[in-house]
Amino acid sequence: MKVEESTENELEQSEMKVEESTENELEQSEMKVEESTENELEQSEMKVEESTENELEQSESSTVMREKKAIYLVWEDVTAVVAKNLGKGQTRKLLNRQSGYALPDRIMAIMGPSGSGKSTLLDALAGRLSSNVIMSGNVLLNGKQRKIGNGSISYTTQEDFLFGTLTVKETLTYSAHLRLPSTMTKDEINSVIENTIMKMGLQDCADNKVGNWHLRGLSGGEKRRLSISLEILTQPYVLFLDEPTSGLDSASALFVIHALKNIALDGRIVVCSIHQPSSYIFDLFDDLCLLSSGETIYFGEAKLAVKFFAEAGFPCPTRRNPSDHFLRCINSDFDKMASTLLRSLRDSAVSVPSNFETSFTTEDIKAKLIEKYRSSEYSINTRKKIRQIALINEELMSGLIEIRINWWKQLYTLTIRSFVNMIRDLGYFWVRTFFYILISLGAGIMYFDVGLSNSAFVTRAKCYTYVYDFLICLSVGGLPSFLEEWKVSYHELLNRHYGEAVFMLSNFFASFIFLVIMSLSSGTIVFYMVKFHLGFSHYCYLCMNFFFCFAIMESVAMIVALLVPNFLMGIGVSAFAVMFLSMASGLYRPLPDLPKFFWRYPMAYISFTSWAVQGQFKNDMLGLEFEPFVQGEPKIQEISAAAEKVLREKNFESPCLETFVQEGKIWLLKEKPTSPSIICSRGSCISFVLACIHVFKILF
């Protein structure tokens, strides 16, 4: 009863208030909107003229700082649709006909309940929607469609993508060398870095490491500010930020938005999505785009939003944070929460707070607001402004300068960054190298001085199986660290900080030295403890064989990480890939005995392990003399003519199959240990790298 009474009273009061205020405010707002649109337009045209003159003067000067230009971002009827899993032809609209514009020197907030489409709108504006989302409509920056990258547009995601092993300064330095124009000197780059650190208040932690699983590093707020710093390094014309304040305390959040406002006042466009800003933070925003279920609830000046809600019949109660009120009106979750609360409070016979029950459901309020906005002056003015901006662009605006970076410089910087990360991340290579040494020592002890008895060739073959199986399987151990690196690189690739080929090559070059260390340490231990075919060339061959196997396994791990970014799944799939590739190696069954379909043709040819193992057989056994089975017979040294004939009849055509152990006999052909395995390992390695690049291209 109490609830019903209070609700009715409140509703009457609010309706009265709204009616009174709506008439007055509507007149005022119409006047204001007209005035502000005209003023803004005049200002913007003035600015364009001024900036065009300035540009001409500045274009000759250095490219250290981007010139302050008149920039306009406009989006019209942007609709994003995704196919539903429910059935054929069923689609779901994530955004419905979004239109708006963003001006320089202003900071815009995109607000709305969770799942309302804030991130999707930012993605659409930045041109980085997922491949399963179809977008229609126009997004124009100074009259042209532009893609993220080249320093014009920056995007900061909700998550921080940082190398835990690098310090704040190092992170910024590598990023600056990757993305700032190659024409800039080192001093100029350093001053940009120092400025950015100052702007984002990171001086105190400039030399602190970001932190990872074995390293306590920056706080959440510092990480957020570092992520933003990375994006403002290139002084982009437009800066998109997806929830830059999420997870921050009120002071840090205020600092971040203040810093963004300052960046905007430097002639940039700043657009950020934000969940529930405090009133202090809300006051800092110039423009507001309020979304609910992909529909525009309000688009316009932030301070006029309160008026719009009042006009629509939902005035913001005094002493309430406007942003809280807006979200309270359009977030359907409040309905569910209110009904649950009502039920539980009724059960316990306690009176229900009246503000949880109104005669309108959130769906009703939302529908009313959407309808109201569509027919309001705000919507009409937005369209008008979009058309006016389009006219300015055609007449006065010149193209935006895109940053060009030297490919070799990017490759060098990325290689060094990757290398430093590999050195500092214990799990990347160091722990693995330690395990490789342990496994090699195990092999050395188990097959110590294997000798040349008549059974030694079988023992040697078993030793190859042990060594190659374990060493190849262990390569899976590097996957977690690679996935960490991959997360950062994937984010940078999406933001077009560099291309796929640079990433692939830099990763290979950076890991090169570790692969050499691993193959030399394992090769040396196994070679000298087991006493394989002695001789420097044989030793080199073994180490090179290991090296190429490791290199290919790294590539396999890279492809798996790319296709299965989940950590646990990735490890499982990698282990499977390794085992699958070693099935046709000849370690478990002689190659001619493999099932012809698939395993023999083509797997025995495709699998790098079969080439590596055959190379190992040849490298070790060719030229050795084993004790005969029967005393007095000549030593087992080479294949007999009769046996060779049998082999030829068995369709024994490939040189890589010419050495194998079968039925306790060793057949060795009189051939030099040419290096089919090495050549093929190299070939496989290159093809793996090319395959990776290809997959990258398909995915992005």
Ligand SMILES: Nc1ncnc2c1ncn2[C@@H]1O[C@H](COP(=O)(O)OP(=O)(O)OP(=O)(O)O)[C@@H](O)[C@H]1O
């Ligand atoms: N690529 C996609 N495929 C399918 N659905 C998607 C895709 N991207 C977004 N969505 C859906 O679109 C809706 C809006 O998502 P979006 O991430 O834009 O919301 P949001 O307002 O940013 O939410 P939050 O504040 O929680 O981050 C969600 O229901 C989400 O599941």
